[in-house]
């Protein structure tokens with residue numbers, strides 16, 4: 001059935017600002033509070049799960065909806081809003097069929113025979129590399145789209161060299177132009193593979209990394225010389241499905257390990273470091289300092305995914321917080337610590353020229369309560385050198401998502417750029433795109449663009465600068 005036809009949905013992801021939208025826009029934003037910086041040029045992209053059909057209201061899982069991109073295209077001090085489904089073959093097939101075709105393990109065999117085993121849902125993150133823009137999801141092949149109109153191009157496998165499904169979080173080294181990507185397997189080994197794609201967009205190296213159990217490995221990190229692999233105990237166990245439970249659960253008895261692999265080296269040379277039991281959906285950055293590889297990430301003590309009972313109020317075990325691991329490559333020693341004891345945060349982004357080297361600043365979505373379900377009520381700017389932070393709270397009744405750093409053209413300093421994100425104002429019943437000068441963060445937005453349509457909460461953001469559009473002609 002169509003979600004839009006459900007009269008009184010009970011699934012939280014079909015209500016409020018989680019509810020998907022079905023209309024697509026491509027129009028100039030005419031209402032702006034403040035001034036859009038005229039030198040801001042390029043596309044702010046935010047992707048998320050935007051389901052169209054469901055079999056049962058309560059059966060929908062937040063990660064499984066069709067990808068939809070919300071784009072704000074900046075040029076000459078004006079903003080154009082474009083939102084569009086990622087038009088994968090599977091999305092288009094369901095539109096034509098008029099209902100759900102794929103429903104996990106319950107997909108009808110005749111549908112599998114007609115349409116294939118699964119749908120590319122391309123809903124998690126976007127990346128721009130070597131002249132191409134991809135929508136990514138960790139169970140689907142990269143799907144290329146064209147900007148600014150988000151026209152579909154198709155799945156991309158690097159001339160057949162990418163023979164596994166990569167994660168949604170590759171990392172680009174701005175100094176070499178290389179993109180490091182990896183993927184994880186859930187049915188059979190190898191449970192992790194890592195690849196290097198050079199600046200021309202050729203996949204030049206793939207290696208397997210031995211992981212003892214199939215796990216959800218949502219992110220990685222890179223430093224100048226290394227790739228950091230997160231072997232953290234969110235385990236896939238398909239036997240649980242027969243018991244009516246989720247296939248994924250946190251197993252604290254399994255070790256939590258960070259692996260450091262030289263870029264381009266073979267997987268068996270990885271150096272593992274056991275760390276305190278934890279989960280980390282997203283790293284912030286990594287860098288090398290003396291003998292140490294340093295990783296900052298949004299880390300929680302555990303992850304209740306798959307648990308029947310979620311942590312109650314006051315239980316912060318699921319709360320991601322800014323954290324640091326220091327791994328000594330010579331001695332094997334690990335030093336780890338919480339950086340921000342007070343606040344929870346997620347989706348921390350940096351000036352991406354600093355991926356792999358020490359960045360002073362990150363910009364993170366501030367978590368309102370004790371876990372992610374309470375939403376994001378502001379942005380925290382962390383100064384990782386002085387270990388201080390400043391906050392921009394969105395204000396009462398306003399929640400947002402992942403901020404992105406858009407570099408200022410010709411900028412030379414790390415803070416030369418803008419922090420951009422979507423905010424939903426429930427009282428005013430409107431969505432805004434806010435733009436904050438990163439160097440003048442406390443001042444709040446220089447522009448709040450009133451969006452011509454509701455922008456639901458979603459997953460990750462990206463910024464594709466004007467150079468992409470110049471290259472495309």
Ligand SMILES: [Fe+2]
Nearest residue numbers: 169218282460
């Ligand atoms: Fe993610």
